[in-house]
Amino acid sequence: MLTIHNNLSKKKQAFKPIDPKNVRIYVCGMTVYDLCHLGHARVLVVFDVVNRYLRQVFGAGHVTYVRNITDIDDKIIKRANENGEHIDQLTHRYIDEMNKDADALGVIRPDEEPRATTHMTQIIDMISALIERGHAYAANNGDVYYDVSTFKKYGQLSGKQLEDLRAGERVAVDEAKDDPLDFVLWKAAKPNEPFWESPWGNGRPGWHIECSAMSTHCLGNHFDIHGGGLDLQFPHHENEIAQAEGASGEKFVNVWMHNGFVRIDEEKMSKSLGNFFTIREVLEKYDPEVVRYFILTSHYRSPLNYSDKHLDNAKGALTTLYTALRGIDAANNVPCGEHCARFIKAMDDDFNTAEALAVLFDMAREINRIKESDVRQAAQLAGEMKQLGFLLGLLQRDADEFLKGGSIAASGGLSDLAIDALITQRLDARKNKNWAESDRIRDELKSKGIILEDGPQGTSWRRG
């Protein structure tokens, strides 16, 4: 029986889907104006494992996983202006970059990836419903605000009370708002900003309303699981509940899941502290599967402490697992045995991936013990280990390939991702008939021991 810690009830509870034939989960995705960082890597990997495991428990066709993209926002507008480009150009580029990182980390693409700019109708409809039901008001300045005093359960997720928030007086007083705690649903357009037409004039949505509108549009008013980083619990998720339930009059989400923060060498990761890492930077040093393994060594609710030492340990651990698998022709469709039962028990316990990894180690030890003496049993165990590894997105590569992957340093420090990026550049050059540039990239890769093979299916590569 799968149990999940529900941040709404603050308890670990048996997970009972509303409809076992369609288990529905929504996770807050990225705001696309820059490269993804390690905090994003954690959200991507943690909820990928949740998605994989739900598919295992309820059947692959019985889970709908939605992760949104915020493609209109102050930071996006600011960055596009700085770059002198159209916001669509900027957001499409960073959606591509995000997908490259997610793919490298072995993240299965969500079933739906709604974008705010293509859901304006749903967003405007939800704001209209909120006004109609007395939860929102249009201010004199053209903004629309949510009136938090009208939603009695405000604070239920974060445990914050309106009175305490008011007493804190940290909320800036804004003349347009009836109450400083009211939050914006629709922002009136400022000069030179992109805008959409609405009953309240030209403008754009606030960030919180996007998620309420997109999640209920994709999954219905009431669905099973809503996830995201712990930093989103307040005010983002608290506001999502107020909006969705205020507009529909129905319960919004049964289970709220939040993954913990990423810390760097026991410090908070932040640009101002200079210890801020993009996924891309980390993947220049480490194999993406090592990064994934590292993320899963901590329980998703705990803080995750990044350090080179921890990444080196993860690499060592993964090397041990792949070494056990090397040279074995793993069996397929192995029935769930004793190890598998322990693995499932760990995962059923609020996705205890650290414990699940420990089971894989026991299997590796067992395989090493019988590898020579009982080839058939070793093949069965290896097959079972790979099946369980799949649920964590690990151990799916050829063991030799992974073990040889240490050759990243040998190939001039080029990661798989960097090589793919260069191949894409070369492809663009060829499309533009820029043969000199195409040859230059080929030679650059060759000098680093990467051999390209052009074929009818495109360009493949191997480390020479």
Ligand SMILES: [Zn+2]
């Ligand atoms: Zn969200």
